[in-house]
Amino acid sequence: MWRPQQAVVRMAAQLSETAREHVVLTMLVMIPQLLRHPAWRRTDPNQGAGQGVLLVPGFGCGDHTLELTSRWLRARGYRPSGARIGLNLGCTSELVDRIERRLEEHAERTGRRVILFGQSRGGWLARLAARRRPDLARGLVMLASPVLDPLGAHPRAVRVAEKLARLSTLGVPGLLTDDCLSGKCFRTSSQALSAPLPAQVPAVSVYSRSDAIVPWHLCLDPCAERVEVSSGHTGMGLDPDLYTQLEPRLAEWAAEDAATLPEARSLGRSRTTRGPVRPVGSCAG
Numbered sequence: 001m002w003r004p005q006q007a008v009v010r011m012a013a014q015l016s017e018t019a020r021e022h023v024v025l026t027m028l029v030m031i032p033q034l035l036r037h038p039a040w041r042r043t044d045p046n047q048g049a050g051q052g053v054l055l056v057p058g059f060g061c062g063d064h065t066l067e068l069t070s071r072w073l074r075a076r077g078y079r080p081s082g083a084r085i086g087l088n089l090g091c092t093s094e095l096v097d098r099i100e101r102r103l104e105e106h107a108e109r110t111g112r113r114v115i116l117f118g119q120s121r122g123g124w125l126a127r128l129a130a131r132r133r134p135d136l137a138r139g140l141v142m143l144a145s146p147v148l149d150p151l152g153a154h155p156r157a158v159r160v161a162e163k164l165a166r167l168s169t170l171g172v173p174g175l176l177t178d179d180c181l182s183g184k185c186f187r188t189s190s191q192a193l194s195a196p197l198p199a200q201v202p203a204v205s206v207y208s209r210s211d212a213i214v215p216w217h218l219c220l221d222p223c224a225e226r227v228e229v230s231s232g233h234t235g236m237g238l239d240p241d242l243y244t245q246l247e248p249r250l251a252e253w254a255a256e257d258a259a260t261l262p263e264a265r266s267l268g269r270s271r272t273t274r275g276p277v278r279p280v281g282s283c284a285g
Contacts, residue, residue: 046077053080092186095125118141138257144214204225209228
């Protein structure tokens, strides 16, 4: 007798096998390179000044996949925290709701606005949360995030999403649904992704022409500063050049927000959008 839960286990095993291949690659090559690089070894524990950062993992990944990023941030005086959305396999709308709650919690804990930092699907989910709550978002970093077309990723990744949606219709909880791929949830999130970011939320979109999962041009968010690196999709968070490029930008955001820290402590008490919002089309280019 076929059971949906057994299909999830088999799919997870297939994903795990692919993940293990990536782990071997990163353990043998990329992680040692990163740990030896000046971008990792050179630290300033006062740089972040307690600035909160919410880390949102990619599709099929958990918070542990951004652990090295978290360590890098913590060594520089930031206060990173995971999004706690499991393996990022669930309904888009529900995940954005959960990220928003974590954003509220981290802003309350740190007493200031929070930088959202997401990889792949986590990046465009973070963008949706930042647009919904610009009063709590200090900035946005998106790594290999196909904001221009979330379903434009490699067909293999899209097929996994479609299989998860079919399992959801059979009663398996906590997964993407058909509504996320073609229904109201999809239309709502697509419309929000195509809308400009609020003017007070600076953003950086990191992409790579070597990305074999997400076509690089889908990461060119017109509302974000675009930064190119040479690593692939999975290893982007282990690329020393990524941290070299991000360090001055994150430091600038942290310093500017620290200057208004007394005002920042009042954030989270109101959902009112603060500051001007870019009109539609103003960040094209």
